[in-house]
């Protein structure tokens with residue numbers, strides 16, 4: 001727990017420094033701690049340290065942890081993984097926000113399973129690689145998908161999300177993402193979130209305007225072997 005607190009504090013210092021360097025307020029940046037593959041007890045420890053935003057990339061793990069941790073107040077669970085339409089109801093039950101909307105069908109599936117008048121925050125994931133097999137809508141399909149999501153009454157379109165391609169300069173990738181975020185706002189003026197930046201590239205993401213960082217291993221330590 002002492003190690004965890006130290007790593008969290010060190011990252012928050014680096015976030016503050018990167019924000020200052022970029023002439024931005026760190027208050028405008030949400031640090032999401034990605035807890036995938038780690039046990040629910042780690043989320044409990046993070047909560048005790050003041051963390052309220054956590055990220056998961058697999059529906060089953062998200063559902064299991066939220067069910068185990070119902071006693072944690074004010075938690076916001078961010079779903080950041082590839083979403084399957086048949087898992088939409090489970091994702092919607094557990095997540096506060098879904099960062100990975102990349103096709104109309106997943107938006108429709110999440111919209112359809114709304115309960116009462118709850119509204120789900122969603123972001124459009126864009127694919128910055130040339131590999132169509134990667135998650136995310138191709139950049140030239142962004143506006144079309146945004147228009148579709150705006151028609152989904154129980155979804156609130158909050159912004160854009162991307163993972164920087166491995167073999168490219170993250171600063172360039174995030175500059176491109178910033179341009180796509182501006183394009184998105186011409187269609188959806190309220191969609192101001194930019195979810196970008198991980199352990200290896202969050203400073204570059206902050207410089208390019210990221211509002212939501214998704215940081216895992218630098219805070220949690222190495223992930224346990226994937227089962």
Ligand SMILES: *Cc1c(COP(=O)(O)O)cnc(C)c1O
Nearest residue numbers: 034057080198199214215216217
């Ligand atoms: C795992 C993951 C992260 C966090 O990665 P780290 O390198 O451990 O910080 C961020 N975003 C997504 C989509 C992930 O799957």
